[in-house]
Amino acid sequence: MATPTVELRVFTEPQQGASYDDLLRVAQAAERAGFGAFFRSDHYLAMNSDGLPGPTDAWITLAGIARETSTIRLGTLVTSATFRYPGPLAISVAQVDAMSGGRVDFGLGAGWFEEEHKAYGIPFPSLGERFDKLEESLAVITGLWETPSGETFSHDGKYYPIVDSPALPKPVQSPRPPILIGGGGKKRTPALAVKYADEFNIPFASLADTDAQFGRVRDAASTAGRDPSSLIYSTALVLCCGRTEEEIARRAGVIGREVPELRENGLAGSPAELVDKIGRYSELGAERVYLQMLDLSDIDHLELVASEVIPQL
Incomplete structure (x- = not known):
């Protein structure tokens, strides 16, 4: 059985085809249903779909959602360090943290999807350089946020040298999200x-x-x-839950997946099956599970998990 410490969070992939309104509806439903957080990916190009109506920007989206929700935490899984200079990114995230009243979790990664960089004119360096830039971005962003008010921040970096920054604005969460x-x-x-x-x-x-x-x-x-x-340890798994085999199969079909494969590689099956599998990840130390929700029109899916899985965790 899962331990009482497992928190379920909703994770969306809007580059696959979602408007801001679609995301807001899911975030508000997740908040009402008692999920711990609403997260989104940070991508500019759909994978294996037309992605209509087109991509939405992660932090602009979360800024809007921040003003239309009140309790649920908001974040990225994960922001690509290749997309944004760390100084302006620190400003954007601090602002969304303020707009949400201190509800931001900040995920940052090296970036990996070369095609989206080509599609929008974003440089895509080698893997080693991407990790170097990620590490320096983390140093800059945390340095800016953690510099005491009234002091300046400088960073002698290879990629992002910072000279006498006022290190403003500060996030609401102290010393940082x-x-x-x-x-x-x-x-x-x-x-x-x-x-x-x-x-x-x-x-x-x-x-x-x-x-x-x-x-x-x-x-x-x-x-x-x-x-x-x-450290908090977490995992992310695609969600496909149903009360009956027919409902499970219908939800799998909508996202173009097969039920046996989802049961093996995702979080699929009845509510009892989900509780059992979450329990196995919990035994490894997972304290949070991000439920990858691929059909953003299926609010009933979230409500099923909220009513029949969350109470057993």
């Missing part, structure tokens, strides 16, 4: 998580791979002198 870092990288990802993150996430991974990656992060924390339990 929680930072999420995730992925399956075996060395640099755990090291960056240990240095900068409050939460480590591994998405769409098997129980065995999740266990191994959580172990690498815990080992990296111990090596760095950080208490491994000071």
Whole structure:
């Protein structure tokens, strides 16, 4: 059985085809239903679909949702460091944190989808350079946020040198919003998580791979002198829940997936099956599960999970 500490969060992929209004409706439904957070991806190009009506910007979207919700936390899984300079990004996220009354969780990653960079004229350097830029972005963003008011921040960086920044505005959350870092990288990802993150996430991974990656992060924390339990560990899994086999199959069909594959690789089946599988991830240390909701028109799906899964966690 799952432990009482597992929090369910809603995770959307709007580049696959969603307007701001679609996202707002899901976020408000998730808030009413008692989910812990509403998250969205940060992509500019659809994958294997036409993506109509076209992409929405992650932080503009979350700013709007921040003003139309009151309790649910808001975040990205994850913002791409290739899309934005860290100084302006720190301003944007701090502003959304203020607009939400301090409800932002900030996920940041290196970026990986080369085609979307080509489609919108965004440079796409090598993997090593992307990780170098991610690390420096984290140093700049946390440095700006954590600089005491009235002092300035400078950073002698290779990519993003900062000179005498007033380091404003400050986020509402002090000293900064929680930072999420995730992925399956075996060395640099755990090291960056240990240095900068409050939460480590591994998405769409098997129980065995999740266990191994959580172990690498815990080992990296111990090596760095950080208490491994000071990090929150989480996973993300595609959601396909139904009360009957027919309902499960219908929801799988809408998102173009097969039920046996979803049961193996996602969070699929009856509410009881979901509780059981969440429990197995919980036994590995997962304290949060991000439910990848691919059909954003299916509010009943969220309400089913809220009424029949959340109470058992």
